[in-house]
Amino acid sequence: VTSRLSLNQATTTQWDMPSVVDGCVRAGIDKIGLWRGPVAEYGLERSAKLIRDAGLTVTSLCRGGFFAAPDAIADNRRAIEEAAELGTGILVLVSGGMAPGSRDIDGARQHVIDSIAELAPYAASHGVQLSIEPLHPMFASDRCVVSTLDQALEMALLFPADQVGVCVDTYHIWWDPNVYAAISRAGSRISIFQVCDWITPLPEGVLLGRGMMGDGCIELRRLREAVDATGYSGPIEVEIFNQSIWDSPGDEVVNRVQRTYLDHVL
Amino acid sequence: VTSRLSLNQATTTQWDMPSVVDGCVRAGIDKIGLWRGPVAEYGLERSAKLIRDAGLTVTSLCRGGFFAAPDAIADNRRAIEEAAELGTGILVLVSGGMAPGSRDIDGARQHVIDSIAELAPYAASHGVQLSIEPLHPMFASDRCVVSTLDQALEMALLFPADQVGVCVDTYHIWWDPNVYAAISRAGSRISIFQVCDWITPLPEGVLLGRGMMGDGCIELRRLREAVDATGYSGPIEVEIFNQSIWDSPGDEVVNRVQRTYLDHVL
Numbered sequence: 001v002t003s004r005l006s007l008n009q010a011t012t013t014q015w016d017m018p019s020v021v022d023g024c025v026r027a028g029i030d031k032i033g034l035w036r037g038p039v040a041e042y043g044l045e046r047s048a049k050l051i052r053d054a055g056l057t058v059t060s061l062c063r064g065g066f067f068a069a070p071d072a073i074a075d076n077r078r079a080i081e082e083a084a085e086l087g088t089g090i091l092v093l094v095s096g097g098m099a100p101g102s103r104d105i106d107g108a109r110q111h112v113i114d115s116i117a118e119l120a121p122y123a124a125s126h127g128v129q130l131s132i133e134p135l136h137p138m139f140a141s142d143r144c145v146v147s148t149l150d151q152a153l154e155m156a157l158l159f160p161a162d163q164v165g166v167c168v169d170t171y172h173i174w175w176d177p178n179v180y181a182a183i184s185r186a187g188s189r190i191s192i193f194q195v196c197d198w199i200t201p202l203p204e205g206v207l208l209g210r211g212m213m214g215d216g217c218i219e220l221r222r223l224r225e226a227v228d229a230t231g232y233s234g235p236i237e238v239e240i241f242n243q244s245i246w247d248s249p250g251d252e253v254v255n256r257v258q259r260t261y262l263d264h265v266l
Numbered sequence: 267v268t269s270r271l272s273l274n275q276a277t278t279t280q281w282d283m284p285s286v287v288d289g290c291v292r293a294g295i296d297k298i299g300l301w302r303g304p305v306a307e308y309g310l311e312r313s314a315k316l317i318r319d320a321g322l323t324v325t326s327l328c329r330g331g332f333f334a335a336p337d338a339i340a341d342n343r344r345a346i347e348e349a350a351e352l353g354t355g356i357l358v359l360v361s362g363g364m365a366p367g368s369r370d371i372d373g374a375r376q377h378v379i380d381s382i383a384e385l386a387p388y389a390a391s392h393g394v395q396l397s398i399e400p401l402h403p404m405f406a407s408d409r410c411v412v413s414t415l416d417q418a419l420e421m422a423l424l425f426p427a428d429q430v431g432v433c434v435d436t437y438h439i440w441w442d443p444n445v446y447a448a449i450s451r452a453g454s455r456i457s458i459f460q461v462c463d464w465i466t467p468l469p470e471g472v473l474l475g476r477g478m479m480g481d482g483c484i485e486l487r488r489l490r491e492a493v494d495a496t497g498y499s500g501p502i503e504v505e506i507f508n509q510s511i512w513d514s515p516g517d518e519v520v521n522r523v524q525r526t527y528l529d530h531v532l
Binding site (some may be wrong): 084092097098102103105109136137138140141142147148150151174176177198199201202206216217218219 | 417
């Protein structure tokens with residue numbers, strides 16, 4: 001019943017690459033979402049072989065994007081190559097914020113589109129779809145000027161479907177009065193579905209404020225049903241940034257993930 | 267040139283009621299935005315008389331709302347009466363979040379509409395318009411389930427214009443990809459325009475993360491021009507919650523407010 005569950009490795013940063021792979025196998029989870037940092041730390045080819053040998057499927061690689069950086073295009077080309085090497089067809093894009101001192105959010109948004117235009121054919125030629133992730137508006141200035149699913153979709157629709165899709169993460173979009181209409185419209189452009197919960201109040205350091213499913217106020221099951229209603233039947237990645245989860249034993253976290261996934265998502 | 271500038275007293279919490287009135291007079295500011303807490307502390311009638319005698323106009327009263335509270339209707343009736351007593355035609359509504367433990371954001375939103383329906387005629391009979399303020403989506407769970415200007419406007423349009431309008435605060439809506447269309451649509455429903463800046467990174471405790479105009483990334487002048495283009499020619503309230511501003515001498519803060527208003531808003 002947890003056959004669609006994928007563990008995003010950002011949920012268990014207490015584990016290095018071999019540990020998270022072992023942990024997935026022990027728990028009977030056969031899907032994993034990866035981040036470039038830990039992959040680079042363990043080695044790209046070595047990570048790819050380890051995961052392949054363990055029989056795991058890589059459901060996405062996080063993350064490309066951050067297009068305001070001067071070397072963004074070259075770096076994103078490498079991210080595309082890494083996704084291909086790791087055997088995933090999806091590179092999640094956190095598109096980046098505004099340049100320091102800038103007030104030109106429209107310009108930053110246009111720059112995201114221009115950058116994706118430059119990268120999308122390269123991605124498709126590697127069998128990789130770029131997946132634009134809208135981030136919660138509280139990150140608009142420094143992490144991602146793409147703030148709603150509608151906005152991400154409008155950008156994605158400028159490109160062929162095999163080149164660009166959207167990432168639906170409950171944490172970032174649950175508050176949107178238009179979220180169900182936007183999911184429905186996103187339809188077959190949904191590349192990947194990620195879940196975690198919104199807990200109140202936000203812990204200090206808003207980046208690490210994500211909660212285990214059921215610990216917060218998001219209607220996770222309703223959102224999952226809306227995503228499924230579009231025809232999406234792909235993986236459901238659990239991705240939780242939370243210091244107290246990272247301070248717990250990994251196996252315990254994975255067990256909680258599996259249990260709360262059943263109770264609140266499925 | 268600063269004739270539209272109104273000092274919201276939340277910007278200078280280092281001052282009690284007589285001090286902020288004196289401070290406005292000293293600086294040549296003839297408009298003030300009030301909060302119920304400091305008004306109650308100094309006394310309602312006493313505050314009204316003090317402000318009237320000083321020749322100040324009250325541009326808005328913050329705040330009604332918080333409709334999830336059990337005594338919300340009675341409390342909002344009192345807020346309406348206070349606004350009338352203070353001589354302002356605008357009561358700003360921070361509509362409140364979801365009840366603790368609830369996941370029903372749609373229900374909370376409907377409850378906002380139902381509550382406003384109950385209050386709006388009472389407000390209008392006191393010469394007070396309820397002004398729905400969309401709050402930044404990072405406050406959706408605990409402070410305000412109204413998250414975008416479009417959403418606030420759709421709610422306001424359910425009622426006659428003399429009963430319900432919307433509050434446009436740059437801090438809460440600057441990130442919205444639809445913000446300029448929403449302002450244009452809001453048109454004559456705009457009750458009040460509030461300004462401050464978004465600074466990055468957010469300080470600890472996201473409530474106090476607001477910046478002096480020019481210190482952040484919001485296109486304040488462009489937003490002001492968009493609001494004015496709807497025909498709005500009312501006050502521009504400066505409302506900044508920021509501990510370091512509250513720790514500075516009040517006169518210095520007011521001088522900075524006037525200078526940065528000219529440099530970045532007007």
